Amino acid sequence: MSNLYTFRGGALVPSYSTARDISISTPDAPDTVELPIAAEGADYTLAVKEGDGVFCGQLIAECEGDVRVYSSVSGKVNGFSVCKDIHGRTFNSIIISNDKKYTPSEECVPHSKKLSETTPDEIIEKVRRLSITTDGGVALFSVLQKGANSTRRFILNAASDGAYSTVNYRLSIDKASDVISGAKIIMRALGVVNTDVVFGEDDTDAANALSESVGKSNLFTFHMLKMKYPRTHEKLLVSALTGRELSYPLTALDAGYVIVTPRVCADVFAAFAKGMPPVNCYVGVDGDASTYQRTLCVPRGTSYRHIIDVCGSPSSDGAIISVGGGLVGDVVTDYDAPHLLPAAELIVSTPKPDESGECINCGRCAAACPMRLMPMLLMLNSRKKKYQRAKRQGLYECIECGVCSFVCPERLPVSRLIAEAKGALEEKADSPLAEENKEVASDE
Ligand code: SF4
Ligand code: SF4
Numbered sequence: 001m002s003n004l005y006t007f008r009g010g011a012l013v014p015s016y017s018t019a020r021d022i023s024i025s026t027p028d029a030p031d032t033v034e035l036p037i038a039a040e041g042a043d044y045t046l047a048v049k050e051g052d053g054v055f056c057g058q059l060i061a062e063c064e065g066d067v068r069v070y071s072s073v074s075g076k077v078n079g080f081s082v083c084k085d086i087h088g089r090t091f092n093s094i095i096i097s098n099d100k101k102y103t104p105s106e107e108c109v110p111h112s113k114k115l116s117e118t119t120p121d122e123i124i125e126k127v128r129r130l131s132i133t134t135d136g137g138v139a140l141f142s143v144l145q146k147g148a149n150s151t152r153r154f155i156l157n158a159a160s161d162g163a164y165s166t167v168n169y170r171l172s173i174d175k176a177s178d179v180i181s182g183a184k185i186i187m188r189a190l191g192v193v194n195t196d197v198v199f200g201e202d203d204t205d206a207a208n209a210l211s212e213s214v215g216k217s218n219l220f221t222f223h224m225l226k227m228k229y230p231r232t233h234e235k236l237l238v239s240a241l242t243g244r245e246l247s248y249p250l251t252a253l254d255a256g257y258v259i260v261t262p263r264v265c266a267d268v269f270a271a272f273a274k275g276m277p278p279v280n281c282y283v284g285v286d287g288d289a290s291t292y293q294r295t296l297c298v299p300r301g302t303s304y305r306h307i308i309d310v311c312g313s314p315s316s317d318g319a320i321i322s323v324g325g326g327l328v329g330d331v332v333t334d335y336d337a338p339h340l341l342p343a344a345e346l347i348v349s350t351p352k353p354d355e356s357g358e359c360i361n362c363g364r365c366a367a368a369c370p371m372r373l374m375p376m377l378l379m380l381n382s383r384k385k386k387y388q389r390a391k392r393q394g395l396y397e398c399i400e401c402g403v404c405s406f407v408c409p410e411r412l413p414v415s416r417l418i419a420e421a422k423g424a425l426e427e428k429a430d431s432p433l434a435e436e437n438k439e440v441a442s443d444e
Contacts, residue, residue, distance in 0.1 A: 027311075035096065044064070056105060135344075158172045161229055182272075196223055199225065207222060289349055
């Protein structure tokens with residue numbers, strides 16, 4: 001562990017979190033949970049009806065796209081509704097009253113074979129059936145399918161990142177044994193014989209806990225990352241470890257790097273040890289306007305209001321509540337909406353002062369941008385709605401890390417304006433993400 005790995009650019013963002021020193025806790029349970037079934041307009045098949053009793057981990061719906069929805073509590077189906085996720089997308093949903101007993105479904109049975117006797121296909125099938133996702137919401141089975149027998153490196157990303165990053169740090173300590181066991185299951189699915197465990201130089205407690213669980217095994221190699229944001233972004237992690245730079249649209253997975261977090265490994269282990277799908281969300285509650293700082297384990301579909309209430313944090317005195325522990329986040333506008341992200345930070349913060357100033361061309365954002373962009377130009381063209389020009393200046397290389405906004409002495413919303421330009425282009429179906437560019441709407 002002598003090398004200290006890093007990447008070009010970025011910013012020194014110290015942790016302001018006090019929740020890092022406190023073990024994950026399970027707060028008072030919510031009376032109901034609301035679980036999205038499928039995006040409005042998408043096909044789905046219900047496995048339950050109103051009034052039915054349900055158990056924790058019971059299949060309640062199957063949707064197009066190979067997605068299954070499992071009850072996160074035991075109780076009774078209260079009814080059906082619609083809800084919005086943090087990005088404002090609308091979903092049909094199911095509301096379940098929680099009997100607070102968490103009686104497991106009979107469908108949840110431990111895996112009966114030893115790992116050495118289990119084939120990679122059997123592992124991938126179980127991960128698919130239990131709908132385990134990455135922290136970013138990508139189906140894990142598709143990652144494992146793509147990575148099986150073609151993985152250059154399997155990386156367990158146990159580094160924290162940003163001002164309020166707690167969840168994966170705490171999981172590395174509180175569930176170290178589960179995390180390492182889950183990583184071994186993924187190694188077998190991928191056909192690799194080593195896991196690169198990366199952690200921050202400020203995360204030594206987490207690294208020590210994981211190392212203790214590894215014991216004398218030589219299947220894990222630990223690497224220390226310099227304290228710099230955004231070191232956990234997949235492209236920058238690959239750059240730090242290998243020196244290889246990945247340009248849009250090449251992803252780390254395309255290039256043969258399978259990267260998972262401790263939360264993913266812990267969920268994979270639970271799937272094998274108990275047959276339980278991921279029914280809980282881990283959420284770090286923190287921020288300068290938060291009364292109590294905690295990392296919580298709550299049933300999937302718990303409302304933001306309940307999470308904030310159990311932490312005694314104010315939800316009506318002008319504080320901004322956002323999801324995202326780095327330098328960027330999505331503001332929660334509906335406190336009664338269900339929280340669904342398997343691992344996320346909820347930041348309760350005081351509003352920033354006015355951000356409508358002018359760029360003084362100091363160049364700090366360009367010096368700090370890890371993707372070697374000129375953020376001030378992208379911001380300027382976004383403000384002027386010159387989106388095509390911003391595109392030619394590398395708009396789609398931007399990973400929306402927020403470093404440019406963080407270092408700006410004028411406190412300009414640089415990264416937000418850049419993200420707005422991407423959104424505007426995508427609305428025009430002029431994004432490289434769209435199938436084929438049809439008519440290019442020129443803004444020049
Ligand atoms: S331009 Fe994009 S990638 Fe560069 S610092 Fe700003 S948000 Fe990060
Ligand atoms: S850091 Fe802010 S003020 Fe300086 S060049 Fe970038 S956008 Fe302009």
